[in-house]
Amino acid sequence: MAKRFLSGNEAFAYGVRLARPQVISAYPITPQTIVVEKLSEFVEDGSLKAEFIHVESEHSALSCAMGAASVGARAFTATSSQGLLYMAECLPYAAGGRFPIVMMNANRSTALPWNIYGDQRDSVSQLDSGWIQAYAENAQEALDIALMSFYIAEHRKVSTPFMANLDGFVLTHTYEVADVPSQEQADEFLPPLQTENKMSLAAPKNLAFSAGPDSNTIFKYKEHLGILNAKSIIQEAEIRFEQIFGRHYTGLTESYQTEDADYILITLGSIAGLVREVVDQMRAGGKKVGLLRLRYLRPFPNEEIAAAVKNAKALAVLEKDISFGSEGTVYTNVNSALQKAALSIPNSNYIGGLGGKNISAEEIESIFYELTKQRSTVQFLGIGGEGSGN
Numbered sequence: 001m002a003k004r005f006l007s008g009n010e011a012f013a014y015g016v017r018l019a020r021p022q023v024i025s026a027y028p029i030t031p032q033t034i035v036v037e038k039l040s041e042f043v044e045d046g047s048l049k050a051e052f053i054h055v056e057s058e059h060s061a062l063s064c065a066m067g068a069a070s071v072g073a074r075a076f077t078a079t080s081s082q083g084l085l086y087m088a089e090c091l092p093y094a095a096g097g098r099f100p101i102v103m104m105n106a107n108r109s110t111a112l113p114w115n116i117y118g119d120q121r122d123s124v125s126q127l128d129s130g131w132i133q134a135y136a137e138n139a140q141e142a143l144d145i146a147l148m149s150f151y152i153a154e155h156r157k158v159s160t161p162f163m164a165n166l167d168g169f170v171l172t173h174t175y176e177v178a179d180v181p182s183q184e185q186a187d188e189f190l191p192p193l194q195t196e197n198k199m200s201l202a203a204p205k206n207l208a209f210s211a212g213p214d215s216n217t218i219f220k221y222k223e224h225l226g227i228l229n230a231k232s233i234i235q236e237a238e239i240r241f242e243q244i245f246g247r248h249y250t251g252l253t254e255s256y257q258t259e260d261a262d263y264i265l266i267t268l269g270s271i272a273g274l275v276r277e278v279v280d281q282m283r284a285g286g287k288k289v290g291l292l293r294l295r296y297l298r299p300f301p302n303e304e305i306a307a308a309v310k311n312a313k314a315l316a317v318l319e320k321d322i323s324f325g326s327e328g329t330v331y332t333n334v335n336s337a338l339q340k341a342a343l344s345i346p347n348s349n350y351i352g353g354l355g356g357k358n359i360s361a362e363e364i365e366s367i368f369y370e371l372t373k374q375r376s377t378v379q380f381l382g383i384g385g386e387g388s389g390n
Contacts, residue, residue: 001179001245008171011139011178012104012164013038015146017048018186019102022073025053025064030116031168032080032106039076058083062090062103069099070207072198074150077101080168081108084122088129094161095130095223097208098197100153101161103131104146107269107320108168109355117356118168119320120269124297124329130223132162132230133298135268140178142166144247147186151237154193157229167270167320169356181245189244231299252301254293257283258308261290263371266305266334267318268294271359275318278364289368300333306341314346314371318364320353327378346374352381 006014013035016024024043026036042048051068055061061077068075079087084105094101105123109115123133132152136142145164153162166172199207211219231252238249254272257279258264265275272293282289292308292315294301309315319330326332331349338345350367352359363381 001181001185003177004180005175006139006178007034007173007175008136008139008142008166009034009106009173010038011143012146012166013042014180015143016076016102017042018147018181018183019150019190020048020074021050021076021102023051023053023065023068023075025055025061025068025075025077027055027058027061027079027083029058029080029083031108031118031172032078032083032104034172035078035104035106058086059090062087062094062101065101065103066090066094066097066099069101070097070199072193072195074154074193075101076103078104078106080106081110081122084126085110088126091126091129091131093208096219098159098223098226099161100150100159100193100195102146102149102153103161103163105163105165106168106172107165113355115355116168118170119354119356120165120167121321121354123163123165124321126163127298127329130160130227131298132160132227132296133165134162134296135165135294136171137270137272137293138171139174139176140247142171143178143180144241144245144249147181147190148237148241151190151240152230152233154195155233156195158226158233159195159197160223160226160230165269171270185244189240227299234296250295251304252294252296252299253304253308254295255308256291256293258290258292260288262288262313263368264290264292264309264312264315265318265364265367266292266294266315268297268330269320271318271320271353274359274361275364278361278368282365282368287368294330297330297333300337302337302340305334305337306343309338309345310341310343312345314348314374316348316350316367316371318350318352318359318367322351322354331378346376348376349378350381351379357382
């Protein structure tokens with residue numbers, strides 16, 4: 001391994017290079033652009049042998065990747081914000097076609113008002129599109145997810161496209177030291193793509209066909225099972241990853257100081273690093289608080305959430321999205337997990353970071369103090385009033 005000083009975008013690009021994609025379809029959009037720029041440099045200098053196709057739109061970028069995947073090629077693309085929404089028509093096509101495309105999304109606010117800074121409303125709005133969704137905390141995890149995502153997406157039990165999400169600017173443009181594995185290690189970890197789900201003259205088959213009411217549900221159920229199967233394959237990939245690279249990951253979630261915590265904050269993405277620091281400070285002051293980081297939103301970690309919070313007195317979900325007129329979408333999913341586990345725990349929803357607005361350590365600490373009141377509420381950070389209450 002070699003240590004490099006990389007932004008989150010660059011780290012992800014190095015991870016993609018190690019995966020040896022055969023086709024890269026690229027359309028730049030802030031703050032994703034650096035990923036495809038870096039990959040174009042790798043193709044130009046010969047360190048990555050791939051077809052780099054500069055397309056005319058984000059819709060075309062995913063369409064191109066689907067075309068490549070349909071003939072058995074390992075395909076990668078990237079996008080952000082309005083670009084992801086422009087791709088929205090193609091997302092269920094890729095998922096329904098069971099094409100194991102990997103796409104990096106640089107999380108960014110959606111219009112209007114126009115804004116280039118980071119929140120997670122773009123990717124969270126597409127949770128129902130049939131893609132696996134992962135959320136990185138730092139550059140090292142971004143690089144490692146880039147490599148693992150191909151292993152997971154391409155596994156025969158999964159065969160599902162993978163969306164890896166990096167917080168715009170906060171992670172995509174922030175530099176830190178990351179370990180870059182050797183190509184030999186990466187090749188040991190990730191075998192060449194082998195799939196029967198492709199066009200072939202030797203074994204002709206119909207792909208991307210229509211299915212009427214009599215059989216449509218069967219295909220949708222298989223698509224659903226592919227994402228459910230990803231849970232065990234994520235664990236398999238992480239065990240294999242640790243054996244080769246020595247870095248340990250914890251599946252769909254990461255628990256920090258939750259074992260004896262009275263109050264737990266659930267969140268995702270780069271803000272988890274700051275929450276972890278606040279937990280340490282409050283623990284030093286005798287407060288029994290903890291952090292549960294959601295590493296994946298699809299497949300959703302129902303059992304993991306229930307196990308981590310079952311003894312808590314209260315919990316809160318802090319997220320950078322809002323389902324207008326209701327509550328945060330992550331909060332809705334977490335409450336579903338609690339209901340399935342028959343857990344009745346006071347819980348609150350905090351909406352923050354919209355349009356890149358800073359979330360401070362003081363605000364996170366105040367959330368923990370609010371939890372001691374053990375009441376359920378939905379609040380916008382920085383506004384001062386409740387969005388709704390239960």
